[in-house]
Amino acid sequence: MISGRNISKSYGKLQALQNVSIACNSGEICGLVGANGAGKSTLFKILLGLVSADSGTITLQGEGAKKIGGIIEKPSLYPYLSARENLRVFAKMQNAAADNKAIDEALLQVGLSLDREDPSRNYSMGMKQRLGIAVALLNKPSCLLLDEPFSGLDPVGIQALKKLIVSLAKDYGMAILISSHIVEVLSTLCSKLFVIHNGEILQQGPTQAILSKCVKSYTLCGNDLQKVSFLKKYSAAPHANCITIPASATEISGIIFKLSEQGIAITSCTPRLDVAQLFKATAV
Incomplete structure (x- = not known):
């Protein structure tokens, strides 16, 4: 559903990515693991079309108005608006359905309450992540990219978010690519793992085969x-x-x-x- 081939990107003399290839299939959860500064966010920005690569090709498959959605680093929300109001604003930006039924479906899809009307600045980090995912899922993309989604979450929040991610892949057949430096979380969530270091993919393959070493x-x-x-x-x-x-x-x-x-x-x-x-x- 999503594929990047031989992607390279430089910022001046800094080589952020060098011939990086990555792919994730429908219904599959793939992990991109690397330390801070390894190139994870740069790669995700390129896959989302936010940054242009110097070379390489990107292929997205799927139907609908939006083939890919994602969160880079942290959810971008209007803190003074409620979850419902945030979704309505972002839906109008994307020409997605913004009626009450569509907003209700978006909230329920990520496990958020239909009744809460207070500003999103009051939400826990876990709830903000869920709302950010709901925004990313507007217009029903086939691929979802999540950049460090577990940062700042407590163990309960991590488990809840993992459960949501699994359900999105299983129930909607989404290709989900997650970047994180928390290897232990990815080890129990992802079927395939890509290891990135200094802008290069060192390893790729079945998660347990890589981690067993x-x-x-x-x-x-x-x-x-x-x-x-x-x-x-x-x-x-x-x-x-x-x-x-x-x-x-x-x-x-x-x-x-x-x-x-x-x-x-x-x-x-x-x-x-x-x-x-x-x-x-x-x-x-």
């Missing part, structure tokens, strides 16, 4: 783990009912099996990512 330890949670004698040889670091163990995927599977033989039930097993390894690995 960056896992050096696992955190196991369960009762009485600190009392298990054989775990001591792994230099396990205990905390509460959990233990972090330096181990490979194969080793951790064997450890869990051995614990089950001793009657120890594991309630969770979480890989711990060494994010720095993402930017050292060679391209896939």
